[in-house]
Amino acid sequence: MIRFYNGKILSMCDGAEISDEEIWVHDDKICYVGEEKTDMPQFSREIDLCGNLLMPGFKNAHTHSAMTFARSLADDMPLQEWLFNKIFPLEEKLTEESVYYFNKLAVMEYLTSGITASFDMYYYRPSFAQSNIDCGFRSVICGVGGTFEEMEKDLLRFSNLHPLISYIPGTHAEYTATIDSLKDLSKLSHKYETPVFAHNSETLKETEECIARNGMTPTALFESLGLFDFGGGGFHCVYLSEEDMDIFARRGAWVVTNPGSNSKLASGIAPLTAMMNKGINIAIGTDGASSNNALDFFREMYLAAVLQKLSEKDAGACNAMSVLKMATIGGARCMGLKDCDTIACGKQADLIVMDLQRPNMQPINDVVKNIVYSGSKENVALTMVAGKILYEKGEFFIGEEPRLVYEKCDALLKGMLNG
Amino acid sequence: MIRFYNGKILSMCDGAEISDEEIWVHDDKICYVGEEKTDMPQFSREIDLCGNLLMPGFKNAHTHSAMTFARSLADDMPLQEWLFNKIFPLEEKLTEESVYYFNKLAVMEYLTSGITASFDMYYYRPSFAQSNIDCGFRSVICGVGGTFEEMEKDLLRFSNLHPLISYIPGTHAEYTATIDSLKDLSKLSHKYETPVFAHNSETLKETEECIARNGMTPTALFESLGLFDFGGGGFHCVYLSEEDMDIFARRGAWVVTNPGSNSKLASGIAPLTAMMNKGINIAIGTDGASSNNALDFFREMYLAAVLQKLSEKDAGACNAMSVLKMATIGGARCMGLKDCDTIACGKQADLIVMDLQRPNMQPINDVVKNIVYSGSKENVALTMVAGKILYEKGEFFIGEEPRLVYEKCDALLKGMLNG
Numbered sequence: 001m002i003r004f005y006n007g008k009i010l011s012m013c014d015g016a017e018i019s020d021e022e023i024w025v026h027d028d029k030i031c032y033v034g035e036e037k038t039d040m041p042q043f044s045r046e047i048d049l050c051g052n053l054l055m056p057g058f059k060n061a062h063t064h065s066a067m068t069f070a071r072s073l074a075d076d077m078p079l080q081e082w083l084f085n086k087i088f089p090l091e092e093k094l095t096e097e098s099v100y101y102f103n104k105l106a107v108m109e110y111l112t113s114g115i116t117a118s119f120d121m122y123y124y125r126p127s128f129a130q131s132n133i134d135c136g137f138r139s140v141i142c143g144v145g146g147t148f149e150e151m152e153k154d155l156l157r158f159s160n161l162h163p164l165i166s167y168i169p170g171t172h173a174e175y176t177a178t179i180d181s182l183k184d185l186s187k188l189s190h191k192y193e194t195p196v197f198a199h200n201s202e203t204l205k206e207t208e209e210c211i212a213r214n215g216m217t218p219t220a221l222f223e224s225l226g227l228f229d230f231g232g233g234g235f236h237c238v239y240l241s242e243e244d245m246d247i248f249a250r251r252g253a254w255v256v257t258n259p260g261s262n263s264k265l266a267s268g269i270a271p272l273t274a275m276m277n278k279g280i281n282i283a284i285g286t287d288g289a290s291s292n293n294a295l296d297f298f299r300e301m302y303l304a305a306v307l308q309k310l311s312e313k314d315a316g317a318c319n320a321m322s323v324l325k326m327a328t329i330g331g332a333r334c335m336g337l338k339d340c341d342t343i344a345c346g347k348q349a350d351l352i353v354m355d356l357q358r359p360n361m362q363p364i365n366d367v368v369k370n371i372v373y374s375g376s377k378e379n380v381a382l383t384m385v386a387g388k389i390l391y392e393k394g395e396f397f398i399g400e401e402p403r404l405v406y407e408k409c410d411a412l413l414k415g416m417l418n419g
Numbered sequence: 420m421i422r423f424y425n426g427k428i429l430s431m432c433d434g435a436e437i438s439d440e441e442i443w444v445h446d447d448k449i450c451y452v453g454e455e456k457t458d459m460p461q462f463s464r465e466i467d468l469c470g471n472l473l474m475p476g477f478k479n480a481h482t483h484s485a486m487t488f489a490r491s492l493a494d495d496m497p498l499q500e501w502l503f504n505k506i507f508p509l510e511e512k513l514t515e516e517s518v519y520y521f522n523k524l525a526v527m528e529y530l531t532s533g534i535t536a537s538f539d540m541y542y543y544r545p546s547f548a549q550s551n552i553d554c555g556f557r558s559v560i561c562g563v564g565g566t567f568e569e570m571e572k573d574l575l576r577f578s579n580l581h582p583l584i585s586y587i588p589g590t591h592a593e594y595t596a597t598i599d600s601l602k603d604l605s606k607l608s609h610k611y612e613t614p615v616f617a618h619n620s621e622t623l624k625e626t627e628e629c630i631a632r633n634g635m636t637p638t639a640l641f642e643s644l645g646l647f648d649f650g651g652g653g654f655h656c657v658y659l660s661e662e663d664m665d666i667f668a669r670r671g672a673w674v675v676t677n678p679g680s681n682s683k684l685a686s687g688i689a690p691l692t693a694m695m696n697k698g699i700n701i702a703i704g705t706d707g708a709s710s711n712n713a714l715d716f717f718r719e720m721y722l723a724a725v726l727q728k729l730s731e732k733d734a735g736a737c738n739a740m741s742v743l744k745m746a747t748i749g750g751a752r753c754m755g756l757k758d759c760d761t762i763a764c765g766k767q768a769d770l771i772v773m774d775l776q777r778p779n780m781q782p783i784n785d786v787v788k789n790i791v792y793s794g795s796k797e798n799v800a801l802t803m804v805a806g807k808i809l810y811e812k813g814e815f816f817i818g819e820e821p822r823l824v825y826e827k828c829d830a831l832l833k834g835m836l837n838g
Contacts, residue, residue: 068778068781068782069782070784071781071782071784071789071793072783072784072785072788072789072792072793073784073785075734075738075739075785075788075792076734076735076736076738076739077734077735078733078734078735082734105778105781106778108778109778109779112777112778112779112797260725263725263726263728263729264724264725264728264734264792265728265734266728266729266731266732266733266734266736268729268732269729289793292792292793293788293789293792293793294779294792294793294794294795295779296779296793296795299718299721302718305683306679306682306683307682309682309683309684309685310682310685310687310688312685313685313687314497314685315494315495315496315497315501315683315684315685316495316496316497317495317685319494319495320494320495357821357822357825358531359487359524359525359527359528359531359821360528360531360713360714360715360796362487362490362524362825362828362829363487363488363490363825363828363829363832364491365489365490365491365492365832366491366492366494369491369494369712370490370491370712373491373494373683373711373712373713374490374491374708374711374712374713374715375713376713376715376795376796376797377795377796377797378531378795378796378797378813394797402776402778403776406776406781406782409781409782410781410782413782413784
């Protein structure tokens with residue numbers, strides 16, 4: 001059992017309320033949140049927080065983790081050109097081994113910015129799952145389409161593989177799917193009463209071409225096929241129309257916003273303010289390292305907020321607390337991780353310690369605003385997933401030395417570039 | 420003498436070229452850049468870079484350092500309301516002592532993101548200068564207007580105070596100055612043949628009100644008064660007209676862009692792409708911690724690039740190398756620090772070591788793109804100003820313990836809020 005004491009707790013249960021309670025972790029769960037007790041059990045470790053902040057980890061609700069290989073490899077070009085001419089050809093050379101290591105690299109980066117779970121859509125899913133399991137990292141695998149049988153096989157396989165791994169069906173996007181495959185996805189969703197996710201209206205081009213092909217937007221098409229009947233949602237959602245947003249609101253579907261990727265690829269700014277006004281559920285994702293290029297939740301939170309201020313011409317738009325909710329509670333609920341959302345007794349111990357004794361956190365006029373507007377990876381002192389410390393004071397505890405992961409990734413990437 | 424060896428050097432002398440040379444630092448200067456020698460002098464310290472990158476430090480070309488006190492104190496409101504109702508009343512309570520400590524806090528934050536000099540416009544300048552001198556940090560003080568005699572006194576005082584301190588005349592902005600005081604500033608500029616700087620066209624409101632008052636934009640007004648006769652430039656410059664940009668280009672004046680502050684205050688996106696097309700000199704600044712809220716050059720560089728991609732709807736706009744030049748060489752030249760721009764023999768040793776052995780820097784497909792698009796404060800392993808190591812592996816060497824600076828700032832701020 002691990003004890004965290006002498007710190008501040010931002011549980012995310014009651015808005016911005018901060019308590020002075022202590023927390024005990026047993027196996028993978030939080031087993032006590034409260035005052036110091038006179039009669040205490042035997043702890044394997046007691047961590048003095050020294051006044052620092054313990055809070056739920058960030059949930060990266062849309063990413064392609066193994067795309068770390070393409071970081072800084074093909075920048076400064078439009079999305080469709082980037083995707084079809086640069087990324088897709090290289091992805092054909094991926095292997096089980098390369099996805100395993102490229103994901104380990106992503107997990108390391110996630111841990112440095114306090115991310116405790118990924119909602120990942122990519123290839124070689126068994127190998128990807130094993131990579132996370134070996135690291136001790138939590139991931140929700142999002143399906144990428146296929147035949148009904150292929151998707152059902154994935155659903156059954158990954159839903160029962162390991163406590164750290166879960167699965168939500170999905171498809172890449174309208175423009176890479178057929179109507180028949182979307183109907184299969186809907187059939188699967190209805191058979192298992194499960195939400196489904198897909199890229200949705202990331203670029204104006206994608207949205208316009210979908211309308212030309214189908215006579216309706218991706219959102220309207222997905223709804224017409226029953227793909228929102230159990231919630232679910234869309235990644236990016238930059239070009240949702242009023243009617244699209246009404247569908248999301250009515251269906252309780254999730255918008256996963258990716259402000260870093262949408263900015264770097266010049267895709268646009270998602271209308272989060274209008275979405276919030278309509279009561280749409282919002283979570284945040286980094287997207288892959290090939291388009292963002294960092295997997296840094298502090299960057300994403302800051303961008304989510306300030307891009308709204310810019311596009312709404314209103315410095316009051318999208319305040320810090322609304323963004324912090326998207327990044328923690330929002331992501332967890334979007335990903336079906338209902339036990340990973342807040343700090344409370346019985347919840348999964350997916351936690352981070354924020355070092356407040358760094359200059360960017362001083363003075364502490366407002367902890368939530370400090371985190372969203374001036375927080376950075378230098379403040380992440382510890383990242384714990386399912387009760388295990390995977391990152392502490394700059395060091396990784398994922399079962400493999402960083403240098404070996406880097407060397408392996410380098411060698412695998414060289415093979416892809418030369419092969 | 421200090422030796423840096425076994426690393427990579429991004430000198431910024433030849434674009435993105437990276438060498439395997441080593442560097443020696445004697446007193447405040449770089450005294451050798453070249454191959455390893457068989458006959459070597461006695462070093463006080465030999466630093467094994469372990470393959471990491473040594474490069475010039477970033478130059479923060481517009482800031483109000485001591486405004487750290489107002490971080491997260493008054494967010495989510497428009498610039499003019501924020502400035503007149505929240506910030507100005509608190510600033511009236513500043514003292515020599517509070518500016519001294521609030522600046523120390525800013526210097527610590529600068530060091531964590533590899534900033535080696537500030538171009539600072541604020542109050543209690545003697546106390547501010549002493550704070551930087553005591554830290555060992557370099558600062559160019561920008562004047563804030565006043566009578567001719569007051570400005571001349573400041574110019575003479577700060578130009579000869581200490582090698583780390585220099586001075587460039589300036590005024591806050593058109594909307595806080597009188598025409599007579601601008602004429603005095605012009606007289607000073609001509610007497611000493613010195614550039615002058617001011618806030619310029621930060622908001623649409625400011626620009627429109629200047630036109631209503633004076634029949635011309637701030638830029639045209641400043642030019643008509645001779646304020647660009649020796650170069651100089653403007654801070655923010657979000658709403659420059661075509662004619663304004665032509666003035667900047669013709670005069671060789673500097674635009675100092677502040678993308679973080681302009682985003683958070685919803686001021687707008689400066690047209691950097693149009694400026695670059697006209698050949699205008701550009702540098703980057705964080706602005707104060709009250710509006711940004713972090714003093715983080717990785718954030719500023721990323722924003723400078725991706726906001727252009729967004730506003731130009733072109734993912735190729737404002738590439739990584741152009742931004743890195745603004746952040747290093749550009750800033751140094753804008754601030755008159757001609758010996759602090761690159762890594763070369765005889766230059767000031769204002770250097771940083773970037774740790775490339777962190778997940779966000781892997782794989783190393785392109786070092787410059789990695790720095791601009793995925794770099795973060797976690798990569799700053801060492802910051803050296805004028806040959807002195809002020810920051811290394813998370814620790815500060817500025818003559819005072821971090822905790823004491825935080826406590827002092829807290830106490831001084833409490834006095835201001837309650838007084």
